[in-house]
Amino acid sequence: MITFWILAPIMVIAALGLIFAKKAVHAALALALVMISLAVLYAAQGAPFLFAVQIIVYTGAIMMLFLFVLMLVGVGSSDALRETIAGQKFFAAAVGLVFGVTVVLAIGQTVSGAVVGLEEANANSNAYGLAELLFGKYVLAFEFTSALLITAALGAMVLAHKERLTPRSSQADISARRMREYAESGRHPGNQPTPGVFARHNAVDTPALLPDGTPVEASISPSIVERGQVRHGFDDDVDKVVDQLRSEDDPSSPDRESFGGEK
Amino acid sequence: MNEYISLSLILFTIGAVGVLVRRNAIIVFMCIELMLNATNLAFVSFSRQHGNLDGQVAAFFVMVVAAAEVVVGLSIIVSIYRARRTTSVDDANLLKS
Amino acid sequence: MLDLQWLLIAIPLASGALLLVWGKESDRFGHLIGTAASAASFVLGAIMFAELLGENAEERSHAVSLFTWIDAGRFHVEMTFVFDQLSALFVLLITGVGTLIHVYSIGYMAHDERRRRFFAFLNIFIAAMLTLVLAGDYLVLFLGWEGVGLASYLLIGFWQHKPSAAAAAKKAFVVNRVGDLGMALAIMLMFAQFGTSAIEAVNAAAPGATDTVTTSLGLLLLLGACGKSAQVPLQSWLLDAMEGPTPVSALIHAATMVTAGVYLVVRSNAIFDASEVARNAVIVVGLVTLLAGAWIGCAKDDIKKALAGSTMSQIGYMMLAAGLGPAGYAFAIFHLITHGFFKANMFLGAGSVMHGMDDDVDMRHYGGLRSMMPVTFATFGLGYLAIIGVPPFAGFWSKDKIIEAAFGQNFWVGLGALLGAGVTAFYMTRLMIMTFLSEKRWREEVHPHESPRVMTWPLIALAALSAVGGILLLGDWVSEWLEPVVGHAEHHELAVPAIVLTLIITLVVAVGVVAAVVFYRREPIAAETPSSVSIFARAGRHELYGNELNEAVVVRPTRHLTRFLVWLDGKGIDGFVTGVADRLGDTSQFLRKPQTGLVRSYALTMFGGVAIIILCLLAVTLA
Numbered sequence: 011m012i013t014f015w016i017l018a019p020i021m022v023i024a025a026l027g028l029i030f031a032k033k034a035v036h037a038a039l040a041l042a043l044v045m046i047s048l049a050v051l052y053a054a055q056g057a058p059f060l061f062a063v064q065i066i067v068y069t070g071a072i073m074m075l076f077l078f079v080l081m082l083v084g085v086g087s088s089d090a091l092r093e094t095i096a097g098q099k100f101f102a103a104a105v106g107l108v109f110g111v112t113v114v115l116a117i118g119q120t121v122s123g124a125v126v127g128l129e130e131a132n133a134n135s136n137a138y139g140l141a142e143l144l145f146g147k148y149v150l151a152f153e154f155t156s157a158l159l160i161t162a163a164l165g166a167m168v169l170a171h172k173e174r175l176t177p178r179s180s181q182a183d184i185s186a187r188r189m190r191e192y193a194e195s196g197r198h199p200g201n202q203p204t205p206g207v208f209a210r211h212n213a214v215d216t217p218a219l220l221p222d223g224t225p226v227e228a229s230i231s232p233s234i235v236e237r238g239q240v241r242h243g244f245d246d247d248v249d250k251v252v253d254q255l256r257s258e259d260d261p262s263s264p265d266r267e268s269f270g271g272e273k
Numbered sequence: 274m275n276e277y278i279s280l281s282l283i284l285f286t287i288g289a290v291g292v293l294v295r296r297n298a299i300i301v302f303m304c305i306e307l308m309l310n311a312t313n314l315a316f317v318s319f320s321r322q323h324g325n326l327d328g329q330v331a332a333f334f335v336m337v338v339a340a341a342e343v344v345v346g347l348s349i350i351v352s353i354y355r356a357r358r359t360t361s362v363d364d365a366n367l368l369k370s
Numbered sequence: 371m372l373d374l375q376w377l378l379i380a381i382p383l384a385s386g387a388l389l390l391v392w393g394k395e396s397d398r399f400g401h402l403i404g405t406a407a408s409a410a411s412f413v414l415g416a417i418m419f420a421e422l423l424g425e426n427a428e429e430r431s432h433a434v435s436l437f438t439w440i441d442a443g444r445f446h447v448e449m450t451f452v453f454d455q456l457s458a459l460f461v462l463l464i465t466g467v468g469t470l471i472h473v474y475s476i477g478y479m480a481h482d483e484r485r486r487r488f489f490a491f492l493n494i495f496i497a498a499m500l501t502l503v504l505a506g507d508y509l510v511l512f513l514g515w516e517g518v519g520l521a522s523y524l525l526i527g528f529w530q531h532k533p534s535a536a537a538a539a540k541k542a543f544v545v546n547r548v549g550d551l552g553m554a555l556a557i558m559l560m561f562a563q564f565g566t567s568a569i570e571a572v573n574a575a576a577p578g579a580t581d582t583v584t585t586s587l588g589l590l591l592l593l594g595a596c597g598k599s600a601q602v603p604l605q606s607w608l609l610d611a612m613e614g615p616t617p618v619s620a621l622i623h624a625a626t627m628v629t630a631g632v633y634l635v636v637r638s639n640a641i642f643d644a645s646e647v648a649r650n651a652v653i654v655v656g657l658v659t660l661l662a663g664a665w666i667g668c669a670k671d672d673i674k675k676a677l678a679g680s681t682m683s684q685i686g687y688m689m690l691a692a693g694l695g696p697a698g699y700a701f702a703i704f705h706l707i708t709h710g711f712f713k714a715n716m717f718l719g720a721g722s723v724m725h726g727m728d729d730d731v732d733m734r735h736y737g738g739l740r741s742m743m744p745v746t747f748a749t750f751g752l753g754y755l756a757i758i759g760v761p762p763f764a765g766f767w768s769k770d771k772i773i774e775a776a777f778g779q780n781f782w783v784g785l786g787a788l789l790g791a792g793v794t795a796f797y798m799t800r801l802m803i804m805t806f807l808s809e810k811r812w813r814e815e816v817h818p819h820e821s822p823r824v825m826t827w828p829l830i831a832l833a834a835l836s837a838v839g840g841i842l843l844l845g846d847w848v849s850e851w852l853e854p855v856v857g858h859a860e861h862h863e864l865a866v867p868a869i870v871l872t873l874i875i876t877l878v879v880a881v882g883v884v885a886a887v888v889f890y891r892r893e894p895i896a897a898e899t900p901s902s903v904s905i906f907a908r909a910g911r912h913e914l915y916g917n918e919l920n921e922a923v924v925v926r927p928t929r930h931l932t933r934f935l936v937w938l939d940g941k942g943i944d945g946f947v948t949g950v951a952d953r954l955g956d957t958s959q960f961l962r963k964p965q966t967g968l969v970r971s972y973a974l975t976m977f978g979g980v981a982i983i984i985l986c987l988l989a990v991t992l993a
Binding site for chain 1: 314
């Protein structure tokens with residue numbers, strides 16, 4: 011019972027986080043928390059096999075799949091800012107409240123009778139009991155499950171498969187297209203500069219600098235731009251360089267050490 | 274016993290409300306998973322209540338079906354995203370007109 | 371030879387069809403083919419007539435059944451053609467006058483680029499008219515009846531580029547439909563009552579039928595006859611029909627087709643003999659039309675319309691005679707034939723005048739044409755003498771007999787017919803004076819001239835027939851000839867000897883002539899139609915307000931009814947239907963609003979539904 015009373019608030023809060031989280035990744039993490047807690051509750055209720063399956067299948071496989079798709083689709087694809095349906099949130103909350111209160115009060119209270127417990131059913135270990143049911147009473151459903159899984163796998167492959175409608179463009183095509191774009195819009199035909207190359211910091215979150223000192227935003231990965239983690243240290247860096255130049259004249263400057271290799 | 278069922282119902286309700294209010298298809302999908310998990314909890318609890326393992330077998334099947342559903346559902350989301358560059362459920366309103 | 375009556379019809383029909391389908395290359399000689407076909411029919415008819423003369427009086431009816439037309443259960447119609455004394459006379463009249471008019475048309479229509487088509491229509495008319503008079507079954511007769519209606523429609527509207535001609539053709543067609551309705555109902559009634567529509571069988575069965583049946587049949591046939599013969603109250607189309615080319619007016623609207631109603635009454639003599647009421651109705655219609663037509667003839671300045679009024683009037687005489695029963699049938703036919711001669715003659719003469727006057731029809735623009743068109747004047751003058759009934763010309767004999775028979779029937783009817791003769795003399799003299807005798811009133815640019823020979827020869831032939839047509843009455847030949855068909859007439863003894871009555875008639879005619887001379891020679895005739903005239907003249911000019919009456923009694927109520935029905939249809943029935951649809955649309959528009967197409971709002975609805983169901987279950991459980 012203690013387990014329950016510890017986990018239940020955590021689960022409810024995590025579940026609410028699913029509703030209120032701004033970023034999809036946070037929502038996914040909250041869901042993972044709920045699922046792990048559920049696994050613990052399974053274990054507490056005499057279902058060790060489901061405990062293992064819950065961890066492996068849900069938190070292991072399904073949540074990974076979710077996160078994988080999140081990454082694939084892009085972190086930036088968060089909710090549109092404006093609610094499109096008038097009153098949807100209000101009515102959803104109201105109906106949810108009514109529904110929740112009703113079912114908790116009504117159904118929750120109508121469940122009665124003594125708890126039998128699974129000591130007898132789990133006498134030969136939980137896995138053994140489940141196996142007996144799965145391969146005895148529910149063997150047909152189990153077989154159908156295999157068909158379902160194969161179908162689902164095939165379906166996923168078909169859905170994810172991208173039909174090629176145009177011939178693959180060759181290297182000549184690509185370079186011709188680049189030159190054309192350069193002629194039309196002035197887009198640089200060559201490679202983008204890599205981040206940090208001309209920067210003060212040799213890091214992916216710092217834009218490269220052009221010879222005249224302007225930062226090139228395009229050298230940063232769009233994901234980093236999306237997350238707002240780009241570092242614009244240019245002004246500071248100029249100051250630092252000025253300091254360093256000054257300290258070259260002054261041997262007692264502490265900064266000399268860092269440029270020691272260049273000397 | 275009732276507290277398990279109540280927790281299951283609360284999680285279910287939260288999942289349902291989440292489906293209604295979230296617009297990102299992936300999060301909507303997560304909320305559906307939350308609802309499925311809530312029912313699983315109810316299954317396991319009833320299994321203990323009645324002292325047999327049928328409820329756990331049911332929960333097991335729910336997990337299998339959920340796994341299949343997630344695979345297909347996410348593929349659909351990915352293909353929609355590829356076609357329309359969005360994962361908002363409100364942009365897929367072809368049911369109208 | 372006497373069984374070849376189908377050939378009489380087939381020749382002009384084939385010629386008409388040929389002219390219609392043959393291409394432009396037949397433009398040069400198409401009119402000759404048409405004339406030759408009509409002439410061939412005439413020659414054949416004459417030979418058959420001669421053969422008929424050589425037979426015994428009782429055996430002069432030759433029926434031929436070509437094939438079974440309709441065989442449906444009890445309804446059996448044979449395509450029969452009967453060549454007997456009555457139809458023989460008609461065949462001669464139709465093909466004879468028809469051929470002369472064909473010849474005339476060669477000249478009259480010479481400058482019309484659609485002359486070939488005109489001859490095709492004329493041939494079709496001849497074929498249809500022959501079908502009408504040769505028919506041995508009322509349904510076959512009806513076929514010809516509608517055929518002449520069609521030909522009349524096509525020919526009135528021949529100059530279809532003129533809106534007035536197109537309208538006149540339509541009017542003739544529509545008014546004739548009213549009469550045809552009576553005709554069709556009569557045939558249906560015959561079949562319902564007698565089980566057949568063969569003319570011989572119907573005439574045989576009519577004396578045994580009840581009064582109601584014969585009276586209904588008679589009145590229905592009279593309605594048909596009124597439509598075709600332009601009798602009151604279906605007279606309004608005839609004057610407008612003068613929009614057609616003049617040969618058409620002469621052939622169809624004077625000599626032959628308009629007399630079909632008289633033929634119908636005479637042919638159905640057994641039915642009218644059996645019904646006093648129907649006979650009296652025929653007399654009344656005839657008398658009223660006689661006087662109305664004469665009245666209109668006095669007032670019209672359009673030469674063709676004046677002649678058309680005269681035609682109405684003369685057909686009124688025929689109808690009157692036909693209504694007198696066996697005493698009048700033969701005279702009706704006799705007058706029909708003489709009228710066919712002199713009225714065709716005068717119409718063609720009028721056409722000749724118009725031909726020389728640049729197609730001007732207003733008599734007030736004529737005058738003094740006597741010296742310009744001597745042949746036309748002479749032939750027209752013979753027709754004039756014939757129609758007013760100057761002895762010994764054709765009209766004298768026939769009209770005299772009719773007035774005599776009318777007096778034998780009823781004094782007042784006879785008086786009306788006598789009055790008509792006087793008025794006829796008046797308006798025909800007026801026409802003669804205004805056209806040929808008075809001072810010239812034509813404009814400078816008009817150069818009146820005599821018509822070519824191809825037009826004058828038919829005039830001369832018809833004028834000769836007008837002059838000597840009365841010969842048919844010699845020794846009561848026509849009465850005896852027709853007796854097997856129309857029945858024997860017992861002779862009426864009049865209050866005064868016949869010769870005295872003849873003198874009185876001649877006197878009345880003379881009064882009419884003198885009145886016209888005094889009236890129109892006294893002062894110069896105005897070159898424009900005077901506007902301030904007596905109410906009688908004004909009524910006559912408006913055709914006795916027949917069109918206005920039709921407008922008020924039939925057209926306007928019908929239009930109002932139509933408008934009401936349209937309103938009812940639009941606002942009532944459609945309004946209900948569209949109202950239902952509109953309300954459904956409004957409801958749908960309202961229901962549409964929740965249908966955002968957004969899956970989340972559907973899900974919310976579903977979730978709300980689930981919540982409500984659970985609440986209900988809870989309520990039920992707790993209760």
